[in-house]
């Protein structure tokens with residue numbers, strides 16, 4: 001087999017993405033590689049494809065247990081033998097896995113770096129044929145990176161002990177020069193093929209918002225995106241707890257994750273999120289490394305992170321499936337204080353000298369400053385990020401809030417002159433707070449202490465408010481007309497470029513958004529603001545919903561995350577192609593042979609059932625076929641915005657009550673009654689979420705399967721347990737609803753607002 005057949009057979013894709021082929025070919029020719037690619041670019045395939053073509057075993061070093069589990073699950077689903085060896089297994093499981101590995105059962109083995117030192121593992125490695133060692137999240141090897149892991153340094157010692165040197169391949173999403181150098185040197189890569197692919201993630205929309213109340217913002221955002229999965233990152237555990245409590249009290253199925261929770265709680269909550277049981281995750285940055293959930297539609301940062309690296313990595317967890325997703329950062333001045341506090345209290349690394357620690361602190365400070373500028377800038381946010389990573393982007397991306405917003409331009413040259421003079425007058429000894437306070441003529445204790453009242457500059461800009469002065473200062477900083485020192489005091493300095501302003505040769509223009517900050521209206525006007533599922537017409541969307549429901553059903557039966565069965569993108573392509581035969585189904589992106597064998601027929605059946613065997617056009621426009629490469633959806637007409645599911649009292653009166661229904665059946669009957677033109681569908685999952693929120697029932701994972709339970713309250717309301725048969729003949733318990741309970745649900749979804757009599 002060659003790499004193309006492997007790609008189609010196991011992964012179901014027809015083309016490689018940018019850079020993948022180069023790395024795969026290099027590995028196969030025996031050359032070391034370093035792949036620096038943003039999250040979601042498809043790093044895994046770069047080592048998985050050659051691993052299948054090489055003679056021996058590929059050993060993948062990966063920092064996190066959850067990452068390994070996810071990858072191995074996905075590989076096994078695709079029909080590839082792989083295993084992981086880590087502390088989540090018992091001693092005897094580990095021995096067994098190593099025995100099987102030694103007997104050639106697995107092509108790929110995932111292990112944590114700590115594992116390499118153990119006697120048993122080394123014994124295995126010494127007599128096995130290891131063709132390649134892959135180091136995932138390779139930036140963990142660098143002290144300059146964000147996630148330095150001393151145990152990564154042991155990888156080299158391990159490799160040196162092997163009888164033959166395997167090919168080394170390293171992958172990371174962190175691109176700074178220092179980190180890159182460290183990976184090459186510390187890992188001792190030999191003349192590696194280095195590939196840095198574009199960092200741009202075109203499907204991600206970026207925004208910075210400063211709402212007065214962040215809680216309200218988050219709540220209304222989630223309510224507007226009920227059907228979607230998202231992550232809310234907070235800076236502290238306390239914020240996570242508070243926000244989580246708020247969301248749950250509002251009936252939102254949210255999970256939480258931070259280092260203060262027990263291992264079991266974290267595991268359970270993470271699974272709830274991955275399995276879409278709790279589509280919203282509130283978390284600190286402890287969450288997410290190695291989370292490969294492809295259908296995360298938004299990542300909101302409740303607080304500003306410490307660096308652009310962190311931000312891009314966390315935000316990058318949105319939209320891995322290549323579909324449109326939103327990355328929103330909620331900024332407030334308080335965030336700067338929290339972050340400085342966190343930096344000041346960072347645990348010292350015992351393996352670093354004093355000088356190294358100081359250098360790291362200074363770098364942290366620089367990173368934080370770049371992050372703050374990101375929150376302030378009025379230029380294209382994508383351009384800003386790409387420039388930070390050393391890439392040139394277009395001036396405007398038309399897919400971020402700054403490109404979508406209209407700005408008012410004000411000439412603030414005179415104020416800029418006064419600012420420069422003020423800074424020079426105080427001999428460049430103060431930071432932005434003192435300077436702005438002084439120029440605005442404030443009278444607070446700190447300013448009195450510094451004796452700023454005696455300067456000529458005091459109150460020289462009293463016609464402006466302090467925040468306005470700060471805005472001008474920030475603007476001047478981004479334009480290089482002011483600079484700040486690289487310590488935590490960030491004293492404002494006047495670079496030579498400022499002379500141009502003083503001499504009247506250069507004007508300073510302040511750009512301010514026309515609309516109220518905090519409004520998100522700019523979003524919808526963006527030209528790229530369309531999901532790929534928007535390519536589907538109403539019939540297509542209905543088919544999409546059905547296929548999604550089938551996917552959830554299979555996911556439940558197999559205890560697999562839905563996106564591991566098929567991604568949203570695969571389902572959409574399935575709706576566009578509406579395959580009616582095996583060969584047509586095999587053309588759908590993401591459908592490989594193994595996946596076809598497992599699920600193909602059920603999906604074919606679903607398409608057949610829906611179409612009655614007659615293929616119609618389920619998408620808008622003349623687009624031939626939706627494929628990975630077709631990007632032009634601009635011609636697709638906008639959809640009418642439908643309201644959340646609701647029935648009028650008259651529609652509700654027609655509900656066909658029966659002795660017992662399953663929740664999915666109730667959803668189906670309810671949907672039949674609605675006005676399909678203007679009202680979105682509800683689903684079994686949505687109704688069950690309401691049941692959970694109102695404490696009628698609950699769902700727990702037991703022995704690897706979901707078990708539903710009814711509360712006292714639920715029993716009284718008419719919920720009862722009964723047996724069901726899954727399609728593959730397994731019996732399992734599910735909740736049924738009697739007439740009384742049906743009535744209650746119908747009522748929940750009925751509008752009781754009276755329409756005036758005509």
Ligand code: ADP
Nearest residue numbers: 013015016017038039040041042043044045294
């Ligand atoms: P990374 O590790 O770089 O964050 P992944 O390896 O998890 O990214 O890949 C992200 C997604 O892209 C996965 O869903 C993967 O199946 C998909 N993908 C990778 N390569 C291709 C390809 N050549 N064609 C289509 N989809 C791909």
